[in-house]
Amino acid sequence: MKKKKIIVLKDVWKIYRMGDIQVEALRGLNLEVEENEFLAIMGPSGSGKSTAVNMVGCLDIPTKGEIFLDGKNIAHLEESELAQIRGRKIGFIFQQFNLIGTLTALENITLPMMFQGIPKAEREKKAKALLEMVGLGDRITHKPTELSGGQQQRVAIARALSVDPDVILADEPTGNLDSKTGLMVMDFLKKLHRDEKKTIVMVTHDQRIAKQAERIEYLHDGRIVKSFDSDSFHEVEDYHDNMKKAVKKK
Amino acid sequence: MIQEHFKLAVKNIRQRKLRSWLTMIGIFIGIAAIVSLISMGEGLRVAITSQFGFLSTDVLTIQAGGVQMGPPGTGVINPLTVDDTEKIGKVAGVKASISRIVRSADSEFNGRRNMAYVVSIPDGDNRREVERIANIEIDKGRLLKDGDTYSVVLGAKYGTDDIFGKPVSVGQNIVINDAKFNVVGIAKEKGSFIMDNAVVMNDETMRELFDDDEKVDIIAVVVRNVNEMDDVQERIEKLLRKERNVDKGEEDFSVESAKKALETLNDTLFAVQLFVYIIAGISLLVGGIGIMNTMYTAVLERTKEIGIMKAIGAKNFDIFVLFFIESGYLGSVGGAIGVTFGALFSLFLSFIGNAALGSGLIRAYFPWWLIPGALLFSFSVGSIAGIIPAIGAAKLKPVDALRYTK
Numbered sequence: 001m002k003k004k005k006i007i008v009l010k011d012v013w014k015i016y017r018m019g020d021i022q023v024e025a026l027r028g029l030n031l032e033v034e035e036n037e038f039l040a041i042m043g044p045s046g047s048g049k050s051t052a053v054n055m056v057g058c059l060d061i062p063t064k065g066e067i068f069l070d071g072k073n074i075a076h077l078e079e080s081e082l083a084q085i086r087g088r089k090i091g092f093i094f095q096q097f098n099l100i101g102t103l104t105a106l107e108n109i110t111l112p113m114m115f116q117g118i119p120k121a122e123r124e125k126k127a128k129a130l131l132e133m134v135g136l137g138d139r140i141t142h143k144p145t146e147l148s149g150g151q152q153q154r155v156a157i158a159r160a161l162s163v164d165p166d167v168i169l170a171d172e173p174t175g176n177l178d179s180k181t182g183l184m185v186m187d188f189l190k191k192l193h194r195d196e197k198k199t200i201v202m203v204t205h206d207q208r209i210a211k212q213a214e215r216i217e218y219l220h221d222g223r224i225v226k227s228f229d230s231d232s233f234h235e236v237e238d239y240h241d242n243m244k245k246a247v248k249k250k
Numbered sequence: 251m252i253q254e255h256f257k258l259a260v261k262n263i264r265q266r267k268l269r270s271w272l273t274m275i276g277i278f279i280g281i282a283a284i285v286s287l288i289s290m291g292e293g294l295r296v297a298i299t300s301q302f303g304f305l306s307t308d309v310l311t312i313q314a315g316g317v318q319m320g321p322p323g324t325g326v327i328n329p330l331t332v333d334d335t336e337k338i339g340k341v342a343g344v345k346a347s348i349s350r351i352v353r354s355a356d357s358e359f360n361g362r363r364n365m366a367y368v369v370s371i372p373d374g375d376n377r378r379e380v381e382r383i384a385n386i387e388i389d390k391g392r393l394l395k396d397g398d399t400y401s402v403v404l405g406a407k408y409g410t411d412d413i414f415g416k417p418v419s420v421g422q423n424i425v426i427n428d429a430k431f432n433v434v435g436i437a438k439e440k441g442s443f444i445m446d447n448a449v450v451m452n453d454e455t456m457r458e459l460f461d462d463d464e465k466v467d468i469i470a471v472v473v474r475n476v477n478e479m480d481d482v483q484e485r486i487e488k489l490l491r492k493e494r495n496v497d498k499g500e501e502d503f504s505v506e507s508a509k510k511a512l513e514t515l516n517d518t519l520f521a522v523q524l525f526v527y528i529i530a531g532i533s534l535l536v537g538g539i540g541i542m543n544t545m546y547t548a549v550l551e552r553t554k555e556i557g558i559m560k561a562i563g564a565k566n567f568d569i570f571v572l573f574f575i576e577s578g579y580l581g582s583v584g585g586a587i588g589v590t591f592g593a594l595f596s597l598f599l600s601f602i603g604n605a606a607l608g609s610g611l612i613r614a615y616f617p618w619w620l621i622p623g624a625l626l627f628s629f630s631v632g633s634i635a636g637i638i639p640a641i642g643a644a645k646l647k648p649v650d651a652l653r654y655t656k
Contacts, residue, residue, distance in 0.1 A: 059561060060649040079647075080565055086648075087563020098558045098652070102265045112562040114254050159562065 005068075006166060006199050007033035007056055012065035012075075014051050014222075025051040026062070027222035035166075038193045038200045040210035042240065043219035044247045049203040050171055052219065056201060057090050057169045058082040070166060087115050091160030091198075093189075095172035097152040099144040099159070105131060106140045109159045116163055123162075130158035134188065150181035157188055161196075168192065170202040174209050186212045207236045218243075252571065259575040262548070273544040274584035276537030281588025281628050284530040285620060286596040291523045293600065293615035297443055298515055307509050308476045309383050310483055312338070312469040312490070314503045328494060328502055330466040338471060341489060343482040345474045348376045349466040351456050357449065358425040360414040366426060368449045370456040373397075379472055386450065391420035391435030399455050402431045405448040406439035413447075426451075427459055479507055534627070537584070538635040545577045545639035556643055557651025566644040573640035574633060581632015582625065589624050 014026040025048045033039050043049050054060040055067055058074055061082070067075045074085060092098075099108045109127035110120075118126075131137050134154035136147075144152050153173065160168055170189065174182030190212060192198045202213060210216050211233050218226040218236075220243060228236050263270045314330045332349055339347035350370055357366035371380050373396045380386070381393065386403070394403055408418045423430050426449065439446055457463055473482045483505050490503055549556070556569055596614035603612025 054649050057561070059652070060647070080567075083560060083563060083565040086561065087565075092561050094652075098554070098561070100555055100558060102261055111559070114258075115559075115563040115565070115568055120254070163563065 003034040003036070005032050006035045006037075006070055007031070007201070008066075008068040009052070009055070010066045010068075012052075012055060012062045012067060014048070014055065014060070015063045024222055026055070026065075029065070029219075029223050031217060031224060033167075033199060033201060036193070036197045036199055037215065038190070038213045039202070040213035040216045041201065041203045041219055042205065042207065042210045042216050042236070044240075044244050045205060046247070047219045048222040049205075049219050051222075053169050053171050053201060053203045056167070057092060058086045087112060088163060089166045091163065091165040091168045093153070093156050093160050093168065093170040093173045095175035097144070097149070097156045097176070099152055099155055101144050104141045104143055105136060105147065105155045105158075108144070108155055109162050112159060112163045126162060127158070130161055131155070133161075134158045148181075149177050150184060153177060153181075153185050154188065157185070157192075161192070166199060168198050168200045170200065172204055173202060174204070174206065182209065207240050210236065252575075255568065255571045256575050256579075259572050259579060262552075262572075263576055263579060266548075269544060269547075270580060273540050273580050274587065276540035277534065277581055277584030277628050277631060278537075278588040278591070280530055280534035280537045280631075281585045281624050282592035282595065283533055284527070284627075285589050285592025285624050286599070287526045287530060288523070288620055289593065289596040289614045289616050290599060290612070291519065291526060292617055292620075293596070293613040295516070295519050295523075296615045297613060298519070299512065307507070308473050308479075310471040310473065310479070310486065310505055310507055311511070312471060312486065312503060312505050313467070330469055330503070331464045332466060333464075334490070334493065335466055335469050337489060337493065338469060338486055341482065341485045343474050343478045343485070344471055346376055346379050346470075346472040348372055348380060348470045348472070349453070350380070350468045350470055351453070351460070351462070351465070352467045353456075353460060355427045355449070355459075359418055359422075360416050362414045364413050366449045367444060367447050368426065368451065368456065370453045371450050372453045380470070383470060383472065384445070385440065386445075387438040388435045389438040391433070393435055394450065394452055396452075398434065398452055400429065400431050401434045401451065401455075402426070403435040403437055403450040404433055405437050405446040405450075407446045408433075408449075409436040429459055483507070534631055538581075538631040541577050541580050541632050541635040542639060544580065545573060545636045546642075548576065549573065549639045549643040552643075553646060553651050553654040556646050557648050557654065560646075560648035561652060569646075570640045570644035573643045574636050577636020577640065578629055578633040581635070582629040584632070585625050585628020588628065589621055592624075593621070 009029050009031040012026050012029040013024070016023040016025060029048070029052055031052070041049050041052060051060070055062055056069070058069070061077070062075050065075060066073055069085065069089060074082065077085070100111065103111065106124065106127050109130055110123040113123040113126065128137070128140065131140060134157055136151060136154055136158070139147060139151065144155070147155065168189070173189065174185055177185060186209060189200055189202065193200050200213070204210050214230065216228040216233070216236060217224050218228070218239065226239065312330065314328060335347050335349040338344060349372065352369050355366050355368045357364050371377055371394055377396070386393065388403070389406065389409065391403070394401060402424065404418060407413055410417055418424060418433055418436070420433055420435060422433050424433055425431070431451070437445070471482070471486065473479055486505050487501070490505070491498065491501065494502065496502055559569060593614070593616065600613040
């Protein structure tokens with residue numbers, strides 16, 4: 001049975017204007033992600049990875065092109081509609097964890113559910129279960145500053161899962177973690193993909209992390225330049241090194 | 251839902267205790283000033299107005315020495331006399347011309363002394379007129395009648411513990427300026443400071459007590475027709491100028507209708523109050539700007555947080571509400587503290603006024619609208635100040651907000 005395409009980007013352009021200069025962050029990006037797929041987007045810095053993932057996550061709209069999320073074109077929606085889609089369908093995991101400092105671990109996890117109007121008792125029950133799942137059941141009342149980086153990212157993962165989204169978007173999820181903690185976080189993501197059947201799109205510049213995914217799309221100058229599947233993962237390292245050198249020469 | 255936003259907003263305020271307090275002080279001072287100034291101003295107005303209450307509209311009041319706020323007859327060089335009263339009685343349009351003596355005296359009862367405000371009441375037909383125009387009604391005992399010597403009717407306050415620590419009853423004796431008086435009646439409460447504290451005695455007794463046959467402190471003139479008030483006033487003024495040998499514009503006496511005096515006084519009080527409101531308004535405006543400044547800082551400081559909240563599904567409205575509640579809360583709490591302090595301050599002032607100065611004019615009066623009005627107002631100031639920053643916060647683009655670094 002052919003799998004449903006949950007994310008489709010068709011000829012997506014994003015052009016920023018910085019004073020007089022136009023910056024083309026995305027230049028005709030085409031990308032398809034199937035349901036329950038674990039995709040890594042790689043590329044040197046400035047290649048447009050984060051811009052691409054922000055588009056998918058409804059955080060930004062393209063200058064040109066179409067983006068379909070679960071069959072719905074989101075390229076031209078208003079902010080209020082985008083916010084609703086974000087709240088229900090997308091779970092974000094950021095490099096800097098982005099937990100809210102004034103709130104406890106539990107409150108951070110309940111916040112997305114609050115914006116969805118889920119009743120308090122239900123929210124707290126679910127948030128506790130999620131904290132248990134990420135192994136932080138004993139850190140309920142801890143504030144982010146009282147948690148280690150790895151713990152914070154696990155709280156962020158629990159938060160991303162709280163509204164039971166279809167898609168998890170992870171932007172350099174291990175970028176601020178040491179390699180051991182990073183691998184632990186990756187194990188969580190893989191588990192979510194395997195057991196919870198989540199679609200995961202992860203942005204990284206680290207090829208070791210990227211190889212944890214099922215497929216790698218390599219982005220350069222705002223478009224996909226090469227795709228790797230598990231059979232060709234061994235080529236990623238050389239390709240990436242060459243690309244980095246090319247970018248530096250420029 | 252809004253309840254949740256509220257909790258979140260309050261959490262944010264608590265997080266920034268010092269700044270929140272400092273911001274609230276701005277509102278607090280303004281509201282405290284408004285509440286105390288208005289309550290004192292209203293108290294003064296009520297106190298003064300009620301003292302005019304015993305004067306009917308068909309009465310002209312004549313005093314020597316111009317208009318003054320102190321007890322009538324004090325410090326007057328050329329006092330009015332019984333003779334003046336009689337002459338005024340003959341002026342066309344005058345129904346009755348009544349001499350009244352108004353003095354302060356030393357009273358004693360239950361081993362305690364008090365400064366009493368003693369007024370005279372004349373014999374005959376004029377007795378009815380004074381009872382009418384001064385609105386004297388009896389609560390216990392009876393009114394004075396012709397021929398009552400060394401008898402008094404006391405104001406309603408004497409029937410309470412307020413003056414001598416225990417109520418004076420009908421039939422008991424009270425000492426005034428070392429003379430013994432029999433209490434024949436206690437008047438009904440009128441809400442007027444003067445009336446409720448007054449000691450009323452017959453004219454004859456009062457002249458004996460103060461050893462004074464001639465002087466008159468106030469001449470109360472009842473006119474036949476209220477419409478002729480101005481004409482009668484002119485005639486009396488003309489007569490008195492001639493009698494006292496003064497030119498027009500240099501009168502050492504005043505002829506006033508109670509209504510007009512009250513209007514003049516109210517105009518003055520209004521001007522004072524307006525001034526006070528403007529000053530308090532300015533301080534509130536400054537408080538509001540303080541809130542706005544704090545909210546702008548809060549938005550800037552929490553730009554990233556706004557981005558995070560948007561990323562996890564907060565709508566523009568959610569963000570707006572969060573910041574709006576925060577500023578409204580700063581305004582309301584600042585206002586509530588201000589109301590409390592303002593009210594306590596004016597109660598304290600009126601306590602000082604009563605206890606130390608013995609003045610009934612310094613007292614706090616809280617009109618029903620003052621406290622809810624002040625709270626509503628402070629909430630409005632806070633919310634209005636927060637609207638623009640809150641809109642700014644709500645409109646932030648999620649990507650830009652997320653990328654924001656301090």
